[in-house]
Amino acid sequence: MAMVRIRFxxxxxxxxxxxxxxHGIDGIEHVEEVDDMMPAMRDDSSSSENSDDMGGGSSTYYxxxxxxxxxxxxxxxxxxxLYARRSGSGVEIVDEF
Numbered sequence: 001m002a003m004v005r006i007r008f009x010x011x012x013x014x015x016x017x018x019x020x021x022x023h024g025i026d027g028i029e030h031v032e033e034v035d036d037m038m039p040a041m042r043d044d045s046s047s048s049e050n051s052d053d054m055g056g057g058s059s060t061y062y063x064x065x066x067x068x069x070x071x072x073x074x075x076x077x078x079x080x081x082l083y084a085r086r087s088g089s090g091v092e093i094v095d096e097f
Contacts, residue, residue: 002073005097006063006080010089015061018083018091022065025075030066034097058089062097 008015015033022031067073077093084091 002067002070004065004067004073004076004080005094006065007092007094007097008061008063008080008084008089009058009091010061010084010087011057011059014087014089015059015063017087018061018080018089019063021079021083022063022076025072025079027068027072028065028076030064032064034062034064 006018008018010018019031019033022028065073065076067076080091080093083089
């Protein structure tokens with residue numbers, strides 16, 4: 001099994017749509033939005049309160065996907081990146097949150 005962790009920046013509707021897209025991939029049975037364990041401090045900003053560069057209601061969502069193998073994990077990554085490009089959102093594949 002391969003775990004894919006996605007940090008997604010967009011609005012709630014876009015995050016829900018991404019989760020639905022990932023659920024729709026054949027062979028993927030577990031997609032879960034998780035809470036961030038620690039509030040992130042931005043390295044590029046002197047103000048942690050100014051964390052929204054995307055504007056208008058964007059938030060960061062953390063999504064974990066359990067893929068049965070590496071091939072499916074690659075498909076998950078590609079689908080998340082494609083969805084982000086099409087929706088104008090941000091996506092980052094990370095090792096841990």
